[in-house]
Amino acid sequence: MALEQAPAERGLFITFEGIDGAGKSSHIDGLAHALRAAGRTVVVTREPGGTPLAEKLRTLLLHDAMDPLTEALLIFAGRRDHLRCVIEPALARGEVVLCDRFTDATFAYQGAGRGFDTVALLDLERMAQTGLGPQPSPMRNPDLTLWFDLPPAVAAQRLAGARVPDRFEAQPVAFFARVAQGYADRAAVAPQRFARLDAAQPREAVWAQLADVLVQRGWLVPAAGAPA
Numbered sequence: 001m002a003l004e005q006a007p008a009e010r011g012l013f014i015t016f017e018g019i020d021g022a023g024k025s026s027h028i029d030g031l032a033h034a035l036r037a038a039g040r041t042v043v044v045t046r047e048p049g050g051t052p053l054a055e056k057l058r059t060l061l062l063h064d065a066m067d068p069l070t071e072a073l074l075i076f077a078g079r080r081d082h083l084r085c086v087i088e089p090a091l092a093r094g095e096v097v098l099c100d101r102f103t104d105a106t107f108a109y110q111g112a113g114r115g116f117d118t119v120a121l122l123d124l125e126r127m128a129q130t131g132l133g134p135q136p137s138p139m140r141n142p143d144l145t146l147w148f149d150l151p152p153a154v155a156a157q158r159l160a161g162a163r164v165p166d167r168f169e170a171q172p173v174a175f176f177a178r179v180a181q182g183y184a185d186r187a188a189v190a191p192q193r194f195a196r197l198d199a200a201q202p203r204e205a206v207w208a209q210l211a212d213v214l215v216q217r218g219w220l221v222p223a224a225g226a227p228a
């Protein structure tokens with residue numbers, strides 16, 4: 001779908017979520033390109049990571065064994081640094097932040113996947129995502145979460161042979177079934193924020209769904225002659 005300039009200029013925080021292999025990374029650059037073509041300044045970033053400190057934590061998280069609380073604390077420590085150093089400043093400048101995974105991944109992987117206490121995660125979420133600027137402000141949450149929903153067996157097939165698995169990707173399909181349910185649970189409590197994409201469709205069809213979500217929100221408009 002071809003897209004052209006949209007009027008909105010406030011900062012936008014858009015996250016990409018789904019189990020490993022769901023197809024998130026395949027579409028982030030495409031959306032960045034479409035938004036830039038529409039006149040927006042776009043920051044593409046990821047979690048765990050996104051700052052020098054948080055990237056160091058990412059390396060530890062993806063490769064070193066640790067207990068569940070340590071894992072959760074490192075994830076939120078990196079997230080706060082990422083929010084303070086990258087995400088909040090970009091949003092304050094009116095830019096679009098596209099982030100490959102954010103807090104929903106923590107509820108899905110550490111909470112549903114590993115069975116870590118969800119109430120503790122809610123506390124950590126509140127602590128890490130508030131008090132980020134000089135003025136009191138509500139907890140920072142994404143404006144939109146693009147949820148790439150794909151059956152775990154299909155994701156496993158797509159990933160087989162595609163790349164060397166990290167500590168999370170090496171988990172069995174049953175783990176990803178719990179993670180997928182974790183995403184579904186998060187989506188159920190924030191239906192306005194979540195947009196579910198049927199990620200089992202071919203790449204072009206997934207992109208068409210994604211672009212349509214942005215068009216429906218008024219953040220992109222279809223170019224003249226392009227399908228609405």
Ligand SMILES: Nc1ncnc2c1ncn2[C@@H]1O[C@H](COP(=O)(O)OP(=O)(O)O)[C@@H](O)[C@H]1O
Binds near residue numbers: 019022025026148201
């Ligand atoms: N819609 C699709 N249909 C088939 N294969 C896909 C599709 N989207 C992505 N892939 C492939 O699946 C694998 C995982 O995609 P990727 O975008 O890296 O997923 P993620 O970032 O969610 O882990 C890659 O080999 C990619 O080329």
Ligand SMILES: Cc1cn([C@H]2C[C@H](O)[C@@H](COP(=O)(O)OP(=O)(O)O)O2)c(=O)[nH]c1=O
Binds near residue numbers: 025046101102166
């Ligand atoms: C953000 C986040 C990621 N993860 C996991 C999910 C992924 O398996 C892994 C790395 O995420 P990701 O960057 O999506 O990996 P890749 O680019 O290799 O697909 O970290 C968590 O367990 N909790 C979190 O809060």
